[in-house]
Amino acid sequence: MxxxxxxxxxxxxxxxxxxxxxxxxxxxxxxxxxxxxxxxxxxxxxxxxxxxxxxxxxxxxxxESLLYLTIRSLYGKPKGWFTVYGRRSNTNDDNKSNIIVAPVPGVPKDRLDWSDCAAVGSKIYVVGGINCVSYSTKVWIFDCRFHTWERGPGMPTVRSQAAKTVVLDSKIYVIGCWTEKKSWVLVFDTVARSWETLPSPKLGVYNERVVGCTIRGGKVCVWLEREEIRFDPATETWEVFESGVRPGFHWTAQMCEVNGVLYCADEDTRTIRGLNERNGIWKELKLVNNRGLPNRFRDPCMVNVGGRLVIMGLGYPRDEIFTSELELWCAEIEVKMDRDGDLLGEVLWSKLVFSMSSLLVDMEPLFYTCLPVSF
Structure with a gap:
């Protein structure tokens, strides 16, 4: 039967x-x-x-491109992963009700501080970090289409956390790791789901801080404290180059290119600056409207979302002169260059996503990032 x-x-x-x-x-x-x-x-x-x-x-x-935010810290309110729904194109509309920050369901309970994230296709890869007191080799993969998580192939044994990750041709370059094989860059092929190590450019690179990295001209460009180096995947070789970024410029490790202008954060002035490579001149990004944003961002992270600059960073409440609170803001900005070469930014929307005591932020770091994902 x-x-x-x-x-x-x-x-x-x-x-x-x-x-x-x-x-x-x-x-x-x-x-x-x-x-x-x-x-x-x-x-x-x-x-x-x-x-x-x-x-x-x-x-x-x-x-469409959807923006994902991550917020983590050792103290304070519970945080996690969030999706930003809605992007306003009419800059005269002050109604913020169509900007929704919704939590991502089913986030793994694994707690990894100092981890880094990269988006390839419709998936977000969470790489490494620190678990309690040891460096982790774990990789988590989040499929944004179906809201599912899975464990990916772990990294080779590492002895430090990654300084930054960048993506080129479906490969994730994890920069700043120090493995037992003395490799400084690990590469994860998201198609083959396998890891490989790149030859290090020189021995002394392990002692230098990575102050910026991005993909330019099909090459992995890395800015160190004293020089600039880049990796050519076609020839599998490193070389020293000059981009017009002057030594001694105090950046955060976050960089972003929008419409041919390379943007980075000045740690001294806490401003966003852009480099016009045609003339090698740095200019401060001036906001023509701020929509409630802080006057100065602290430790911002930046991404290019469809030709617009999205900034996520800390700032003090605008209406309070003396305060012990810090606010975490996210904003999307239309950037352009006027006839004089000045950089102007029009804030399309801004959103306060989290606040906490500035004392706690100083004692224990607040980890956050933003990623655009197209699917």
Missing amino acids: STTTTEAPPGILIPSLPNDVALQCLARVPRQYHPVLAAVSKPIRSLLSSPELFAARSSLNST
Whole structure:
């Protein structure tokens, strides 16, 4: 005797419409409205994180960039991973209600401070870090399409945390590690899901701080305290180069290129500056409106989201002269260069995402980053 299992019919997505037609309708809805759709019904909520919806959106060429935030610290309120829904293009609209910061579900309980993140395709890779008192080789992979986490292939044994990660041709370059093989850069091939080590440019590089790194001209460019070096994947060789970035310029380790201008943060003045490589001149990014942002950012991280500059950083409350609080802000800025070569920024939206005691931040670091993911 044989038995058959009858699957329960799928829930109705939209009354009076066949589910295949409803799927095509819902696949056209921008992601900024997905939190609202999720509250409509259980079938729609399940659909929003299903392979069927992703396949339908891909066939319709409806790929969008979504911004993901991570916030971690040793003290303070519980934090985690968040998705930013909604991006306003009308700069005259002061209504912030369409900017939603929603928590990411199912984040692993593994606590890794000083880890770094990289986005490749629709996935975010969380690499290394410090677990209690030891350096970790763990890799976690988050699939933004389906809100699922998995353990990835671990890194080779490391003796320090990564200074920064950059992505080139689906490969993640983990820069600043010191492994037992004396390798300074590890490379993770996200397609082959395997690790390899790069030859170090020189022995003394282990003692130099990485003050910036990015991908330019198909090469991995790294700025050290005293010189600039870059790796050419085509020839698998390192070389010294000059970019116009003057030695002694006090950056954070975060860099970002938008519309041909290289942006970085000046640690001394706590301002954002951009380098126009055509004339080698640094200019401060001037905000023509601030929409409640702090006057100065502290330790900002920056990413390019569709040709716009997204900044996430700490600042003191604007309306308080004496305060022990620090606020963590995220903002999207339209950047452009005027006829005089000055850099101007138009804040499209800004959002206060977290606040805590400045004393705690000084005693125990606050770890945060922002990543654009297209899917």
